[in-house]
Amino acid sequence: MITNEFWLDRWKTGRIGFHQEGVNPKLIEFWPVLPKGSRVLVPLCGKSNDMIWLAEQGYEVTGVELSSLAVIQFLGDNDLAFSTHQDGNLKVHTVDGLPLRIVEGDYFEFNENNFDACYDRAAMVAMPDSKRSDYVTHTLERLSPSATVLLVSLEYDGDKQGPPFSVTEQSVVDLWGSEIQKIASENLAQTNPSYKEQGHSIFKESVWRIHPE
Structure with missing residues (x-):
């Protein structure tokens, strides 16, 4: 069962193979040019440096992350000064000098x-x-109509769960609708x-975009 406690334990025990050092090359290659100041949401952001890259492009970036450990490591690893305030059950960490916030807590709240x-990488x-349909619905509700x-999605064969x-x-x-390409x-x-070596003949990573013209 994948629960909040599952993810908190993964961070606590350092089993974070999903974390990528550096900036994802597919983000750099495929991110569309948007107006400066556009508000960008990064759900389940972990301690991804992709958020730094997006903020450096001039976007207002909001990452949402359950694990306080991930948040602390992100801020510490990047030597970021920040201020924190409580918003209901969520903690909002606002970075000094970059248009970047990390919201700590349950994404569904x-x-x-x-x-x-x-x-979404x-x-x-x-x-x-x-929970996947609820996740996508909740995410689309956070976005403007345009x-x-x-x-980034994964599709693979073999016995791996x-x-x-x-x-x-x-x-x-x-899940995302016919506009996604x-x-x-x-x-x-x-x-x-x-x-x-893990038993896969297919481990396909695909990049998708909804990009209104």
Whole structure:
């Protein structure tokens, strides 16, 4: 069962293989040019440095993360000064000198809306099937009607159970709607031997975008 306690324990015990050092190359390659000051939501952000990159592009970035340990490590690793205030059950950490906030707490209790964009590298695939539809609905409710979404999904074969979970391409469209378009895809099992060693012949990472014209 994937619960909040599951994720808190993963951070506590350092089992965070999902964390990527540096900035995700697919973010740099595929993020659309948006007006400066656009509000960007990063659900289940962990301690991803992708948020630093987005803030440095001039966007107002809000990451939401359950684990206080992840938040502390992100702020500490990047030597960021910040101020904190309580907002109901959520703690809001506002970074000095960068347009960046980390909201600490349960994503499903985060109810701000009218974000101009959403970046999801490892949030949807962290959700078990039973919670995935609720996650996508909650995320879309946070966005303006004309918002951009950049999403990374995984689909794989073999006996592995997530997280990260395998999500079929049809499921992505069913969840996010027909406006979402696949813009890139790569079978990592062909380029990275570790996936083959784990028993995968397919470990496909796809990039999707909702980008209103």
